[in-house]
Amino acid sequence: GKPAGQAGQIRIGGLTGPTSMGMVKVMESAKDGDDYVFTIAGSADELTLKLIQGDLDLAAIPANLASVLYNNTEGEIVLLAVNTLGVLYIVEKGDTVNSFSDLRGKTIYATGKGSVPEYVLKYLLTGNGIDPENDVSIRWKSEPAEVVALMGEEGSGIAMLPQPYVTVAKGQLEGLRVCADLTEEWEKLDNGSVLITGVLAARKEFVDKHPDELEKFLREYSQSVEFVNSEVAQAARLIEEFGIFKAAVAEKAIPECNITYMAGEKMKSAVQGYLKVLFDQNPKAVGGSLPGNDFYYEE
Amino acid sequence: MKSKRRLEQAAAVLIALAVWQAAAAIVDRPALLVTPAVVFMKLISICSSPDFLRTAAFSFVRIASGFLLALAAGCALAALAGSFRLVEVLFRPFIQTIKSVPVASFIILCLIVIGSEGLSVLIAFLIVLPIVYTNVLQGIKSTDRKLLEMAKVFRAGLPKKIKYIYLPQLEPHIVSASSVSVGLAWKAGIAGEVIGIPDGSIGEKLYEAKVYLSTAELFAWTVVIILLSIGFEKLFSFILKRLYALTGRSQRWISQ
Amino acid sequence: MKSKRRLEQAAAVLIALAVWQAAAAIVDRPALLVTPAVVFMKLISICSSPDFLRTAAFSFVRIASGFLLALAAGCALAALAGSFRLVEVLFRPFIQTIKSVPVASFIILCLIVIGSEGLSVLIAFLIVLPIVYTNVLQGIKSTDRKLLEMAKVFRAGLPKKIKYIYLPQLEPHIVSASSVSVGLAWKAGIAGEVIGIPDGSIGEKLYEAKVYLSTAELFAWTVVIILLSIGFEKLFSFILKRLYALTGRSQRWISQ
Amino acid sequence: MDITVTGLEKRYGENRVLTGFTAIFPAGETTCIMGPSGCGKTTLLNIMMGLDFADGGEVRGVPRLMSAVFQEDRLLEGFNAESNIRFVCGKKTYREEIAEHLERIGLAGEHDKPVRNFSGGMRRRVAVVRAVLAKSEILFLDEPFKGLDEKTKLLTMQYVRDNIAGRTVIIVTHSLDEAQAFGGRLINMPVRNETGSRGAGS
Amino acid sequence: MDITVTGLEKRYGENRVLTGFTAIFPAGETTCIMGPSGCGKTTLLNIMMGLDFADGGEVRGVPRLMSAVFQEDRLLEGFNAESNIRFVCGKKTYREEIAEHLERIGLAGEHDKPVRNFSGGMRRRVAVVRAVLAKSEILFLDEPFKGLDEKTKLLTMQYVRDNIAGRTVIIVTHSLDEAQAFGGRLINMPVRNETGSRGAGS
Ligand SMILES: Nc1ncnc2c1ncn2[C@@H]1O[C@H](COP(=O)(O)OP(=O)(O)OP(=O)(O)O)[C@@H](O)[C@H]1O
Ligand SMILES: Nc1ncnc2c1ncn2[C@@H]1O[C@H](COP(=O)(O)OP(=O)(O)OP(=O)(O)O)[C@@H](O)[C@H]1O
Ligand SMILES: [Mg+2]
């Protein structure tokens, strides 16, 4: 790979979305120093590209993408921590769904066909005894905006949306309410795994060469996550400042984004369980095979 | 002569492959840029899969219809605009809008109007329409005035004028418009499919290949797209030639 | 005459607005299709924001450079291909690839080559290149053979042939190529920015408008794009006219 | 009805081409027009055919059905001689009739060759046959026998004379011989005179 | 060096246009070619100019610097008369010189008007001046005085005669008067004879 940036400098990438929200405090404190360089990208393509090319050392990316990258680079990617649990919610305009099982026989608008949201929804439906093919009708849409528009037009409806779109949509559709948090529903199935959205991943080469810097960063990162979850208003301001999301939306969304810092053994079992669920539905979703033990970083 | 051209074309393709191989060797990141050989293997496995034909047909039919509709509409609108200057002025803001509005802006409108299934038809249509319209209109405007005067004196009707004067003179314009458009229709149509992800489309395969970072599959499907696009272009230009031959004009086809 | 044309164009725009208003009334979903009035208000607030000019300039410069580079490259390559048939054959697979490969397929390649900042330049370039190339090549091929023979007998050099024979005869082809391309360059360039989201670009604004579901803003920025595209097209066609006037040929400009 | 042209004026910018041109073209007869190069003969025909507008004066009595040999052929390059002629006449004109007409002016067996490959004189003759075969009450012939060798010219002139019976014909020519061969009236258009007005003699 | 054409053969498909054409064109002299329409005169010139290839036979001694009046003008439509002429001659040819040449054949003051607006005879004369002013050792003139009225034709012929001193000239013409006015040799190309071969007389 390419040499790291300036001596000792760590290059970190994130996406414009919840997975980057947890690290704003680090970004803030790094503004003056030159220990860290942050890149916020719009597309996952750019991040993966830079990570593979060695232009980034760490990146906050979707959990399954980390696994895919691991498989595609013959183990060059290491998982450091889980940084975001589930951000998917069932929302309703109307009052017919109060528990997950009420979804039986309903029509659900959803986005994310062919990727994680589809697998999650189908897994949860099946786990609750609902056949995704016959007992419900899922209308896959390409854009959250389309879903919101449809519900606005029909005056009622049920949808599965990710954060922060849930928050945005609440601002646009009067009477839109959250009726199920898929992270909780996942836990209710109680098989030891957790619904995970984002993780912090690193290049193996970097992890091997700079263990001390990495430890320092992870400490600061976990503090940052705590800060974001406790000082929501201040964090929201930073989130807007770094071009991740608008403060107004972020402030409402943060409590529902399940931002967290989970490492070590706990992370390993959570992620292994989560990836196994995806793998069972579509092996491609995790890159063809489940990653080996060297995928999980241990201090 | 014909076999010599075949040979040259084969050589051209080989050179292109060599360039690709060289690039892959230089970049040397199989996750990013795979070699032609790997792609070829993948291509074979894709093509021999049972639902390959259905997938290819799905996208082909949609993109070809978008293209053909746009071709017909573009020619018709250009003919109108060429005949009445006022119509041309009236069309201008619409054409300008279609030309320059980014897909991102009216993707939602498109999705509502036509649904994700037919998105690729509409997007291919919208990219081809202004190209055909502008080229044909420009062709109509640069039609030999002296021949039109001749037709006027002899009171030749519109069908005759179209057959004997406009069609022959529009030929280079129609050829370049359609040669450009076929390619772009595929480009835009597949982009539409990648957004709408209709079941069983090439776009869906591309989307999956991208999401799961399987570069070899991405390249293999891309090769499929290129081949389909070339095939369609050849088929179409063959039909165009036939149609031109039907007008009774002795041929002077400018091949591209 | 000139003021009459202005009037007609204004009327055309008004009619387009009326169509829009009617469509908005029929669809009646403000979240999807907002009325012209709402967009107009938003437009004013956008245009009066302090960093508007910077944002517009950011995208304008990138897209215009993509366009101009492609125009230059397209003309140069077409000239080469027009002179040597072998070069044309060699280029064919590359042009075909550029034409038909969907952006989704080589977005990664694009990002490697040029990064997200310059993505829009490359994407605009890649959409314009084959259009210009094909049109100009077709134009070169349909250049009056009798005049070329004349030039040969009199041993006129290449510069003279270009100035006196090719440029005048290529005019309708260049005009339609550039008229189509300017619009598509904006369409594709902004699409590139929506993917790459470089800071302070129009594409970023569009992306945000999409994420925050603010249709009015989306439309307002789209209007900005259309206006910039028209402005650029007018500017460019003015420059083209000037350049043509410089060749000393008495003008017979075919306006589009 | 005779065609009357009264006080025709035509300017191209500063260039006054027709300055009060007046003439009568008797119906059913042949009139020849002669005059130096650039004096406005083609311009006059264009105005009479409705292809150009006059800046002043009047043209009256031009029949609706017209045909013409233009100064520069104006053939349909990619099509064969037969198609070129079929372009101006109804479907009922038989292939044999066209071929026979072409034969009469020395183009036997050439009817199905593209005119692009014709020699200059062959093209001219196709243009002549086209004008003759078109259903018309008036023929405007602008130097119809230009570029023909003597023998072919006589043949073609004879062909035209044989086929214009009853039609009004206006021939622009530079050769007194040609004018005389057609008999009829002769109009001499004078050298252009940038300021003065001029009439026309017979 | 004289130009020798030996046993020239040219076919277009079935159509045998030149069948063993043989002739000598003496250097520095004028040779006129006459023959019926379609007999292959233009084809012969095209082959000699290198614009077409022969199917057999040989052409020798054609100088490198050529100029021509083509049967169909071949002017640069959008450009003015001066540009049309400048196209074929070096930068050193002065504007005044071009204007003066145009004046000598009756086109005074027309040098800066686009030839698209010229009358047929005016266009022809521009083509003639272009051929004359181009630096050339041989001139191929294909019916150079076509479409000119008698007076203008005499003027233009005189102009050509005045300006070809020492150059080889080949003129295709349909008028014996023209041929005689230029003196020199006269080649009569016989009527096409689909099977037999033919030579050339002087
Ligand atoms: N479209 C035009 N624009 C400007 N000037 C024109 C146009 N058409 C003709 N002229 C000018 O009008 C004059 C007469 O042209 P016209 O073609 O009528 O001449 P003519 O008598 O037919 O000559 P010729 O015998 O050479 O054909 C010429 O000076 C010509 O330059
Ligand atoms: N490109 C071509 N393809 C096929 N046939 C051709 C081609 N060019 C010329 N011919 C034929 O060759 C013959 C001679 O043509 P050419 O132009 O040499 O005649 P020409 O002697 O110049 O006659 P004119 O006096 O009418 O100009 C004609 O029958 C013509 O149809
Ligand atoms: Mg005339």
Ligand SMILES: [Mg+2]
């Ligand atoms: Mg000839």
